[in-house]
Amino acid sequence: MPLVRVRDVSQVFANGVRALDGASLDIEAGEFLSVLGPSGCGKSTLLRLIAGLAVPTAGTIDWPQGRPDLGFVFQEPTLMPWTTALANVALPLKLRGVVRSEREARAADALAGVGLVGFEKSYPRELSGGMKMRVSIARALVTAPKLLLMDEPFAALDEITRRQLNTDLLELWQRTRFTVVFVTHSVFESVFLSQRIVVMSARPGRMRSELAISAPYPRSEAFGTSADYAALCRLTSARLSEATVA
Amino acid sequence: MSARIVAPVLMGLVMLALWEGLVRAMAIPPYILPGPILVTKTLISDWGTLWPALLVTLRITLEALLAAVVVGILLALLFSLSRWIELSLFPYAIILQVTPIVAIAPLIIAWVDDVNVSLLICAWLVAFFPILSNTVLGLRSVDRNLLDLFELYGASRWRTLLDLRLPAALPYFLGGLRISGGLALIGAVVAEFVAGSGGRESGLAYRILESGYQLKIPRMFAALVLISAAGIAIYLLLSLVSHLLLRRWHESALKDE
Numbered sequence: 001m002p003l004v005r006v007r008d009v010s011q012v013f014a015n016g017v018r019a020l021d022g023a024s025l026d027i028e029a030g031e032f033l034s035v036l037g038p039s040g041c042g043k044s045t046l047l048r049l050i051a052g053l054a055v056p057t058a059g060t061i062d063w064p065q066g067r068p069d070l071g072f073v074f075q076e077p078t079l080m081p082w083t084t085a086l087a088n089v090a091l092p093l094k095l096r097g098v099v100r101s102e103r104e105a106r107a108a109d110a111l112a113g114v115g116l117v118g119f120e121k122s123y124p125r126e127l128s129g130g131m132k133m134r135v136s137i138a139r140a141l142v143t144a145p146k147l148l149l150m151d152e153p154f155a156a157l158d159e160i161t162r163r164q165l166n167t168d169l170l171e172l173w174q175r176t177r178f179t180v181v182f183v184t185h186s187v188f189e190s191v192f193l194s195q196r197i198v199v200m201s202a203r204p205g206r207m208r209s210e211l212a213i214s215a216p217y218p219r220s221e222a223f224g225t226s227a228d229y230a231a232l233c234r235l236t237s238a239r240l241s242e243a244t245v246a
Numbered sequence: 247m248s249a250r251i252v253a254p255v256l257m258g259l260v261m262l263a264l265w266e267g268l269v270r271a272m273a274i275p276p277y278i279l280p281g282p283i284l285v286t287k288t289l290i291s292d293w294g295t296l297w298p299a300l301l302v303t304l305r306i307t308l309e310a311l312l313a314a315v316v317v318g319i320l321l322a323l324l325f326s327l328s329r330w331i332e333l334s335l336f337p338y339a340i341i342l343q344v345t346p347i348v349a350i351a352p353l354i355i356a357w358v359d360d361v362n363v364s365l366l367i368c369a370w371l372v373a374f375f376p377i378l379s380n381t382v383l384g385l386r387s388v389d390r391n392l393l394d395l396f397e398l399y400g401a402s403r404w405r406t407l408l409d410l411r412l413p414a415a416l417p418y419f420l421g422g423l424r425i426s427g428g429l430a431l432i433g434a435v436v437a438e439f440v441a442g443s444g445g446r447e448s449g450l451a452y453r454i455l456e457s458g459y460q461l462k463i464p465r466m467f468a469a470l471v472l473i474s475a476a477g478i479a480i481y482l483l484l485s486l487v488s489h490l491l492l493r494r495w496h497e498s499a500l501k502d503e
Binding site for chain 2: 078081
């Protein structure tokens, strides 16, 4: 029984743009799934629909196991600049009415979980791009969600920071085994991170093919330089080209 | 000391010296143009009349600014809650703003019995628009993703306003406040001119009028100096408030790095 069942979902915006055209997808509990596709293929729209931030024009999104807690990580860190890292991370708890002492303790734990001990009192502008993204991830995880939706979260970061965050994200995932839906346009990132990759076509987006990445975890830098990894990237890249052209 | 302070101070001193020199060299009589030394002397000798007048004008200015803040924010909140209210009221706010205050001040003074209240209304009319329009802009300039985040966690409209829209609007509001501070003073002075009220409760503008009639031009200049000083003080004070509120997070308050 999947966690989420997306069936024939289409989304047409008010301006007539068809972002999704009959997309179907099952998301299994606990898996690390990447949604790979060219810019503008409706990947982000799909995430917003799953998050309930928009209603599909057609099709259904079901939760056979009940709708779990969600975490959402945007492409930008999307922090409130007027308050501290701790208060930013504590926001979801605050909005749910958790008392101050408890939410601050849990937010501090979440910050520690992403390696940001000692930055609780820092304001977003005092943090680097990578650190801001860590705060954003901590905020998404502070409610201990069963499902983490990530919308090209590392696309704006430099290569070195991105690699570090990829490794750390996998470590977090292995520790708690929440479900991840990771939207990306990077073949390398999707192969390095996920157990399964869904390749989407150019707009209007639909699922074109699916790949299983069976390499074992933990995946280290060594995996990232192995011949296996290179072969998988080649294969995925070919699938992406097919999906984009046809 | 930085060039930011030295340059304008030096410039000011040079201009004052030039002014004094010209007045002396050309023997201009004080009732045409008094020199800065005479103006300073008058400022000191007439302090007993000018200081209470300054307080009257300042009180009207601050009351009008306070009213502008309260009404500006309340209207902005109302506008942000309902598109319909905004569409129906905003044009009239603009009409109030673009109508010259000198043209409507006589009406207001004729309609309202209490002179102080009518002065307050005039100054408020001039001051409230920048606060209103800036706050409306600020309440709308909220990061879309943050709005989504609040929705995702089921935040009520009230929570979203309190924790997201208001803090996001703060820098815009403070920008409007700085403009309105100066405008409130101008509004108060203009209204006093039109009202031309005498007696003990008269502001600086009336002192200027009175000095003009009596050809006490040095006192007129001294009153002008006080109005300018008050305007600068209001601006600096509001800038300081703005800096203190924003220094931890907003780009406008960051030091050059």
